[in-house]
Amino acid sequence: MTDPEERSPGPLAGVVVADFSRVLAGPYCTMLLADLGATVVKVEGPAGDETRHWMPPSHDGEATYYLSINRGKRAITLDFDVPGDLALARSLAHRADVVIANFKPGGLDRFGLDFDSVHAVNPRAVYVSITGFGADSALPGYDVLAQALSGLMSVTGAPEGEPTKAGVAIVDVVTGLHAGLGALAALRHRDATGEGQHVEVNLLSSALSALVNQSGAYAIAGVVPERLGNDHPSVYPYGPFPTADGELVLAVGNDGQFQRLCRVLQIPDAATDPRFLRNADRSTGRAELRPVLVQALAVRPATEWEALLTAAGVPCAPILTMDAAFDRARALGLDPVAHAGDAQVPGVRHPISFSATPPAYPLAPPWPDADREWVRRLLGDPVP
Template identity: 55%
Template sequence: MGTQHHAPHGPAGVLDGVGPGALDGLRIADFSRVLAGPYATMLLADLGADVVKIERPDIGDDTRAWNPPADHEGTSTYFLSVNRNKRSVVLDLTTEAGLEQARALVAESDVVVENFRPGTMERLGLGHRELRARQPGLVYCSISGFGSGAGAAIPGYDLLVQAVGGLMSVTGDAAGEPVKAGVALVDVITGLHASLGILAALRHRDATGEGQHVEVNLLGSLLSAMVNQASAFAVAGVVPGRMGNAHPSIAPYETFPASDRPIAIAVGNDRQFAALAEAVGDPDLAADHRFRTNADRVAHRAALRDILTERLGASGADHWAAVLLAAGVPAGPVNTLDEAFAFAHELGLPGIVDIPAANANEAVGDPSRQVASPIALSGTPARYRMPPPRLGQHTAEILHRDSDHG
């Protein structure tokens, strides 16, 4: 797949970095690292917030070294994925001088985001209560793995949370072992919850002048994101298990082998099933007593799968996707990631954007390729002002400016 270019305006946002953002004037002191916190603050930065990323000397964010793959300067693509539109300041929080500089940064900020182990910021004198005593309007967001109570000492790694939080128990083939999601999905979900909580707290602050403490944790975020599976247990006492790509409540709603590769078919109602039966050349399936309703199809899932597998095996996934979509049946091939980006591009949806080096605020090298923000705002779209910063790239600029205003 070749380089994709997007128009300056539209769902992908604005590449020139000029113009109003929805969060213009908002400054965030970002002490977070790895994924959940940086993802939350990048979303806010895309919408105009000035995010100052506080990093450790020499090492910086752990993910800077999580490679391969890496860019031409050796920075991991993992780090690059969640740190655009931010400025990097190196502070040594083990020294009093570094802590004083951190307090000065916070004093100029509206929001603090941190995901240290619970209690760490308090020991540094940067805890919620101490900072809000000085700044009553401060919004302080803490992200943890398992909360600040009995689970405070448990390290918050995504794989661990997927395991103990139940996600792996419903992921994978029934006869196989539990499987994690292919990305750190819990961190991403938690980052979304954090950004939502921050915006809600800012709305309250704007109305009352009062800041507050926003707390999110990986385990709670995962349990919420388990939605129907979690509700099945909470309401009906059902403990779900692994079903491969099948759905516990809908059929057919899974992948099937076409002649070349798998195709996903997501039938959500009887009308769609009748259209599916017609499209695969077996219209009598819709009248079969085993398949008339969704409940019938779920009860006879195995028999239905066998029939559809035989029919779909006659042609390739792309053929069936075209036929089924034309018939109003949700269907599509199981794409690789390059194919997924190409598909989004064909549909005119956000994909990859290039941030010009001229907007990089002293960045060097090739333009930074980034995955576009999925949030489309008609009046204040996402703006790509800066690619992810080099470690400490803005230390002198920010500390000098802030000292001038002190």
């Protein structure tokens, strides 16, 4: 893909994305679009994307954080305070089908790169703004702040412990997915009407949506959920239980599965106990049911229980480390690793499969300003 006019075979082939985002939510969104064939131009300031410096760990001198969310892109470094660089940035926005930006609200106005300015010149462009807490808030958009303010931390962790953040910047990831969904929906509208529009997503709204049943409990019934550790507020047993040599996660989502669980564990009395017959009974009677299950599970190791329960149709799983998780994915035929570009930089494979237009990985994550001349050719600016 050395020619700007050369298109990938993906479902988004021909869609040009001007990526004025950094860190996680925006770059994750644009990487997924690139995997699907979009031409993504990553614009960085002179200091570069912060994630280039977030290490260890690293791979060939580059932070794995940066590498994990930036494959498939072209990179150009632009200083908006330099007239020539600003002119290139504007030309890119005016050429793009999709503009994605995660500057603070109002941060691009003085450069003529805000939605109104871009729309006036390029009315077909879909402009996606990613903020922390909406267009009226200047609060920095850090994932951990969104986890705190959304209530996510209040429902994560042990009941007797402190509120806990998730082990990954999950709100950024969900917001990136929402940004991509919004961009594609707006492109569909643009293709039907010829008119672009402004799509706005923010971390707090994304977190509240992603909290689904927990946030829904409050919105619908006024119930303020509390931390339950690894337990589920509405389903039981649904979480880790000790065995003879480690923990096994049970996910018993209906009464039939519970009956089969009792049969495999050889606890027939529990299967007929009126306190445990229905899911609602088990949820309210979990303090009485848990010791029965723990005693029964203690006689075999987790691997044996997994085999027996899976054969009986009872959902369960061991708690795996990351290396074991990749091995399990391979054993299931999911092939979790993809290699990008001529350098074959490894990364996690795109999560969506297509029967006709599969994701592709022609470009490795770019070095800073690696594609300035390529971008100028894309914009019709001959390179001496």
